[in-house]
Structures are given as structure tokens and as C-alpha cells.
Amino acid sequence: xxxxxFFKVSLFxxxxxxxxxxxxxxxxxxxxxxxxxxxxxxxxxFMPGPNVVGIAICVGAKTRGAAGALxxxxxxxxxxxxIGFILALLLLGQARAPIVQQTLxxxxxxxxxxxxxxxxxxxxxxxxxxxxxxxxAMAAFAALALVKLPLLLVLAALAPxxxxxxxxxxxxxx
Amino acid sequence: xxxxxxxxxxxxxMSSISFGGIPPVLPDIRHFVVxxxxxxxxxxxxxxxxxxQTIPGPNMILMMALVGWKVAGIPGALAAAxxxxxxPCVMYFVGYRLWDRFRDAPWQNVARASLAPLTFGxxxxxxxxxxxxxxxxxxxxxxxxxxxxxxxxxxxxxMWMLGGAAALGALGLV
Numbered sequence: 001x002x003x004x005x006f007f008k009v010s011l012f013x014x015x016x017x018x019x020x021x022x023x024x025x026x027x028x029x030x031x032x033x034x035x036x037x038x039x040x041x042x043x044x045x046f047m048p049g050p051n052v053v054g055i056a057i058c059v060g061a062k063t064r065g066a067a068g069a070l071x072x073x074x075x076x077x078x079x080x081x082x083i084g085f086i087l088a089l090l091l092l093g094q095a096r097a098p099i100v101q102q103t104l105x106x107x108x109x110x111x112x113x114x115x116x117x118x119x120x121x122x123x124x125x126x127x128x129x130x131x132x133x134x135x136x137a138m139a140a141f142a143a144l145a146l147v148k149l150p151l152l153l154v155l156a157a158l159a160p161x162x163x164x165x166x167x168x169x170x171x172x173x174x
Numbered sequence: 175x176x177x178x179x180x181x182x183x184x185x186x187x188m189s190s191i192s193f194g195g196i197p198p199v200l201p202d203i204r205h206f207v208v209x210x211x212x213x214x215x216x217x218x219x220x221x222x223x224x225x226x227q228t229i230p231g232p233n234m235i236l237m238m239a240l241v242g243w244k245v246a247g248i249p250g251a252l253a254a255a256x257x258x259x260x261x262p263c264v265m266y267f268v269g270y271r272l273w274d275r276f277r278d279a280p281w282q283n284v285a286r287a288s289l290a291p292l293t294f295g296x297x298x299x300x301x302x303x304x305x306x307x308x309x310x311x312x313x314x315x316x317x318x319x320x321x322x323x324x325x326x327x328x329x330x331x332x333m334w335m336l337g338g339a340a341a342l343g344a345l346g347l348v
Contacts, residue, residue, distance in 0.1 A: 039277075040270070043266075043270060043273050044266065047262065047265055047266060047269050048191055048192040048193050048261075048262050048265065049190075049261070049262020049266065050192075050195060050232055050262065052232065053235070053263065054263075054266040057263055057266045057270070058270045061271065069263075069267050073263055076232065077232045077263075080232060081232055081235045081236050081239060081255060084229040084236040085243075085251060085255075088225045088226070088236065089243070092225070092240075101217075101221075102343040102346055103340050103343040103344045104220070104221050104224035104343070105224070105343055105348060106314075106317055106339040106343025106347075106348035107224040107339050107343065108220050108227070108304070108308040109309055109314045109315075109317040109339060110317050110335050110339030111223065112301050112302075112304040112305035112309070112318050112321075113301070113317065113319060113335070114227075114322065114325050114332050114336075115197050115297065115301030115304065116301035116305070116322045117301075117321070117322040117323070117325035117326045118301075118325065119295070119296075119301060120322075122294045122297070123295070126290065127291050127294075130291075133287070133291035136291045136292050136295065137291040137294050137295030137298070138295065140291075140292050140293075140296050140299065141299045142299075144198065144295075144299035144300070144303070145300075145302040145303050148303075151191060151198055151296070152191055152202075155292075158292055159292060162288040162291070163284060163285070163288045163289075166288035
């Protein structure tokens with residue numbers, strides 16, 4: 001069941017995976033309640049890796065332990081990735097044609113925009129009035145996109161700084 | 175070490191530090207496979223990105239499978255997909271168990287408040303770097319900006335933005 005649901009979410013969820021995962025896990029099947037889903041989302045967001053796959057694994061682990069996590073992974077990642085890979089190779093066979101080149105190029109441009117907007121939306125939804133959080137996000141953005149530092153360096157520098165800033169700010173507030 | 179071994183190790187490292195999902199490590203991966211080793215051309219990388227965005231399923235695992243395929247054929251695809259998916263998935267599973275056990279611990283709130291904005295900033299940065307790679311002219315920048323704005327201010331399914339961009343590209347307008 002887990003396998004099948006996440007297989008469906010994955011196949012129909014291009015671009016909006018999180019939204020669909022929420023609908024299926026919380027609203028339809030009631031595997032998790034709203035707060036639990038929010039927690040899973042936060043956890044997956046700051047753990048490394050493909051986020052939506054992480055959500056599938058956490059929901060699987062929650063309902064059926066290790067076996068559930070494995071079923072969700074196979075349904076969500078393994079089989080769709082295999083299908084996608086075959087599709088992609090077929091399309092790439094045509095990649096020399098100018099029209100395919102132009103189309104792919106335009107899609108990349110739009111996809112980059114969607115990625116920017118997703119990050120902005122997550123940030124603004126939760127941290128709109130939080131200057132400390134906005135400053136951290138700006139610093140991370142500038143270090144990676146403008147100064148072009150490697151991610152490992154950015155994380156090593158900013159993660160401790162961000163934790164320290166949060167703790168100082170909390171002690172002041174309380 | 176042969177290219178396949180090096181790519182696999184590198185992707186395993188990248189997926190293990192990919193806080194905020196794979197997009198923030200895309201700049202590092204692009205640098206490694208395009209600039210440092212020349213396994214892919216810039217155009218290959220952009221094409222794979224576009225394909226992975228349009229085909230449903232876990233798109234970053236798919237993209238890395240394509241990169242691996244370019245480096246070492248089918249074994250390369252399998253190794254690259256595994257290196258991208260498996261380390262984070264194990265971490266998700268273990269992480270979720272721990273997270274659930276210490277649900278109300280104070281350090282969890284500090285971690286949540288300090289790391290979440292950091293990862294959001296990194297997602298925005300990943301999109302920006304991708305846009306810098308893809309957008310060679312004003313029309314590309316316009317498509318990126320339009321996709322971002324539409325996602326932020328409307329509730330349209332992102333597939334519309336990708337489809338619209340694909341149509342503009344096919345007409346040779348981007």
C-alpha cells in the first residue's frame with residue numbers, strides 16, 4: 001500500500017511532489033497528522049539528500065518501520081527513476097535536433113526560476129518577519145551564488161554561526 | 175582511480191552534504207564533471223537538468239543517473255544513482271528515528287530555527303547558479319524570472335510553467 005501510494009505520488013508529482021505527498025499521507029490515508037507532517041518536512045529539509053524521497057522514507061518508517069521505509073523508497077525512487085531514465089535516453093537520441101535543443105534550453109531556464117521561487121517561498125512563509133533568519137539565508141545565498149564558494153565550506157562556516165546566532169538571540173528574548 | 179570510481183565517491187560525498195536537497199550541490203557537481211574533468215560538456219549538463227525537470231519522478235536522482243551514464247554507460251548510471259540516493263536515505267531513516275525519540279528536546283528547536291533558513295538560502299542560490307549557466311541572453315533571463323514570479327504569486331501547477339517555456343523554446347523564441 002505504501003509502495004503503491006508513493007509510486008503514484010512520484011509519477012504524477014513532477015514539480016509538486018511535496019504537495020501531493022501531503023495530500024496522500026495526511027488527507028487521504030491519514031498515516032500522519034498535520035503537525036507530524038510538518039515535522040517530517042522540516043527534518044527532511046535540513047537533512048542532506050533529495051527531500052521528497054526523504055518524506056516518503058519517514059512516512060514509511062512511521063507506519064511500518066524499516067520494511068515500510070524500504071517499500072516507500074522502491075515505490076517512490078527506484079522504479080520511477082528507472083522509467084525516467086529510459087524515457088530520457090530515448091529523448092536524448094533526438095537531442096541534436098535544433099528544436100529539441102531550444103526546447104530543453106527553455107525548460108532549463110524555467111526550471112531554474114522554479115527552484116529560486118521554491119526557496120524564496122519556503123523562506124518567506126516561515127521567516128518573513130525574522131531578520132536573523134533572513135540574514136542567514138542572504139549570507140548562504142551570497143556565499144554560494146555570488147562568491148561561488150564550495151558548499152562544504154559554506155556549510156562549515158555558516159551552520160555553526162547560525163546556531164550560535166539563534167542561541168544568543170533566544171537568551172536575549174527570554 | 176578510474177572515472178566511474180571517482181564520480182561515485184564524489185556524488186556520495188555531495189549527497190551526504192546536500193542540505194536542502196540536491197539543487198544546492200549542483201554548482202559543485204557541475205564544476206566537478208564539466209570544468210575539472212571534462213566528462214560532460216556544458217550543453218550536456220544543461221540538457222540533463224532540463225530532462226530531469228520534465229520527466230516525473232525523483233528528478234535529481236535521474237539527473238545524476240544521466241551524468242553517470244555519460245561517464246561510464248549503464249554501470250555508471252547505476253553507480254551514480256546509488257551514490258546520490260543511498261547515503262541520504264540511510265540518514266533519513268536513522269535521522270527520523272532519533273528525531274522522533276527526542277521530539278521535545280530544546281536543542282531540536284534551536285537546530286530547526288537556525289538550519290532551516292540556511293537551507294532555504296542555499297536552494298535559492300542553487301537555482302541562481304543554474305540560471306547563470308543556462309541564461310545566455312535576455313530572453314532566457316525573462317523566462318527564468320517569469321517562472322519564478324508565477325510560482326510565487328499564483329497557485330498554478332509548475333508543469334504549466336515548464337510547458338509554456340517548452341512551447342516558447344520550440345518556437346525558437348528563447
